[in-house]
Amino acid sequence: MVNVSIARRYARALLDVAADANRIDAVADQLTAFVKAYESNPELSDVLLNPAFSRSQRSHVVEAMIQLTGNIDPTLANALRLLVDRNRLVYLPDIARVYRDMADARSGRVRGHVTSASKLAPDAVEQLRKSLQQLTQRDVILESREDPSLLGGVSAQVGSVLFDGSVRTQLEQMRRALKQQ
Structure with missing residues (x-):
């Protein structure tokens, strides 16, 4: 919670x-992008999080990363420097996630996931995005996933709402209905 x-x-x-x-x-x-680089490189994570490294060493590493990325926004660069100074880099992934959620809420967007048994065509994902946009009355950003255990159909989650049209769920509902009879 902290x-x-x-x-x-x-x-x-x-x-x-x-x-x-x-x-x-x-x-x-x-x-x-910064968080992905940070999480994908164990050595970098070690330098930034390990208390054996001094604050100035961490600061030099962050400055080098800022220089390597080149066109980083000054606002973000200053925030990263502040996190180093206050020894809060460990919270960077959480900060990025919360920031994205707040930015989406401010812009009227909502993120969702569409899961299917096999890869969906881009136009099918776009059509599904438009349908979900009409249902939620918000701009929807969809990520596509594959899960062969669905057997067929599509399951979409937008925010906290789940739209489940998968064959697996339909078979489960039929099984429950037959058990009740």
């Missing part, structure tokens, strides 16, 4: 500053 509270505080501050500069989405994209 992680969420700390992450929410930093994410809100970053969002407010990014909103003033009209750079909410650019900061979100760069923050996500």
Whole structure:
């Protein structure tokens, strides 16, 4: 619970500053890329999180990453420096997730996942996105996943609402109905 509270505080501050500069989405994209680099490299994570490394060593690593990424937003660069100074880099993935959620809420977007037994065609995903957009009255950003255990059909989750049209669920419902008779 402490992680969420700390992450929410930093994410809100970053969002407010990014909103003033009209750079909410650019900061979100760069923050996500930074977190992916941070999580995908165990050596980098070790340097940034291990207390055996000094604050100045971590600061040099973060500065090098900022220079390597090149066109990083100054708002994000300052936030990363602040996280190093306050020894809060461990919360960076949570901050990125909360920031993205807050940015989506501010922009009227909602994220969702569509799961199917096999890969869906891009036009089918787009058609499903438009249908979900009409149902939710919000801009929907869909991620596509595959799960062969669904057997067929599609399951879509948007926010906390699940639309399940999978064959597996339909078979389960028929099994329950037959048991009750």
